[in-house]
Amino acid sequence: MKVLLLALALLLPFAANAADSLAPYVPKGQGEKCVEDVEVMRRDHMTLLTHQRDKTLREGVRTKTHSLKECIACHVVKDGEGKPVTIADERHFCRSCHGFAAVKPDCFSCHASTPEAQKAER
Amino acid sequence: MTELTRRQILATGAAIALAPGLTLIAPAHAKNAEDPASAQNRWGLLIDAAKCAKGCTSCVDACKAEQGWSSQGRPQTDPQWIRKIALRDPSSGRESSLPVMCQHCAEPPCAAVCPTGASFKRADGIVLVDRHICIGCRYCMMACPYKARSFVHEDVHGQRPHMPRGKGTVEGCTLCVHRVDEGRLPACVEKCPEGAMLFGDLNDPASPIAQRIAAETTTRIRQDLGLSPAVHYQGV
Numbered sequence: 001m002k003v004l005l006l007a008l009a010l011l012l013p014f015a016a017n018a019a020d021s022l023a024p025y026v027p028k029g030q031g032e033k034c035v036e037d038v039e040v041m042r043r044d045h046m047t048l049l050t051h052q053r054d055k056t057l058r059e060g061v062r063t064k065t066h067s068l069k070e071c072i073a074c075h076v077v078k079d080g081e082g083k084p085v086t087i088a089d090e091r092h093f094c095r096s097c098h099g100f101a102a103v104k105p106d107c108f109s110c111h112a113s114t115p116e117a118q119k120a121e122r
Numbered sequence: 123m124t125e126l127t128r129r130q131i132l133a134t135g136a137a138i139a140l141a142p143g144l145t146l147i148a149p150a151h152a153k154n155a156e157d158p159a160s161a162q163n164r165w166g167l168l169i170d171a172a173k174c175a176k177g178c179t180s181c182v183d184a185c186k187a188e189q190g191w192s193s194q195g196r197p198q199t200d201p202q203w204i205r206k207i208a209l210r211d212p213s214s215g216r217e218s219s220l221p222v223m224c225q226h227c228a229e230p231p232c233a234a235v236c237p238t239g240a241s242f243k244r245a246d247g248i249v250l251v252d253r254h255i256c257i258g259c260r261y262c263m264m265a266c267p268y269k270a271r272s273f274v275h276e277d278v279h280g281q282r283p284h285m286p287r288g289k290g291t292v293e294g295c296t297l298c299v300h301r302v303d304e305g306r307l308p309a310c311v312e313k314c315p316e317g318a319m320l321f322g323d324l325n326d327p328a329s330p331i332a333q334r335i336a337a338e339t340t341t342r343i344r345q346d347l348g349l350s351p352a353v354h355y356q357g358v
Contacts (some may be wrong), residue, residue: 057252060159060244062303069283110253110288112281 152305172357184313225351232262
């Protein structure tokens, strides 16, 4: 069973590229690799973000590694005109997977889903 | 490490000699990103009403631009983080004008009444709303004697990345906590054309704000309530 799941997990990114696949197309982020392994991020990104938000808001710790702002800046997806797409767009990094899994993240009722203008330029 | 980044240089809080006779003085309050806010600091403001120009709204405009809130012409429901108020002494006719925002009380009544712990005071005295757990009950708005908080009645779009805001939660002045943590001044202080606002550490006897409060007559609004606000006024 485990082997099957592993094989699935490994094949999923390739399958995602096939146009006729049902798997979500997850846009690539900038840079070489994510702040954690992909497997860790897929399973635990919400825990990392929750932990980070409490450290930042309540204690004033401003490290960037697990900051939502940095996720948004690195995983920005641009539309045809080079403008970053918001969570309202199906191409948005978070939306691509959350839409597929039918899990609505609450983050963006308050948080900006696009980076600040000058950050998006880079 | 051979090269210090700008942040690291600022974080040392030291005066750096660029050349003999030329010294760059970095803000003393910049902290390392990984360090939590410290109870050794108590951030506050000193507002000189004598310098505050009647009709000038630079501080309010700066706050709106920095934090991404705006007025829709609906005073009953519009958010309001900072406002200008006009005072008039009926006996003498003397008029003065001053900005009022969250007073960042040492004993914040908003935090005392909050049923979820969303209203809280950071270690360095900055009073904030944790909107992740705010349920929008508005007890804090009723408890605050300064009318410093407002409720977000409408959907919000186009938030600044550093300042999440959303419908159904309460908000108020954060003393520009995102700037303070970087060693920068609050937006209102930076943009005041008259230099009527002074920001600093009330706990540091060497800071300009503490020295002025020690040397000059200052007051705090509703001192009788014993809340010990961090915002001091002068010339009211």
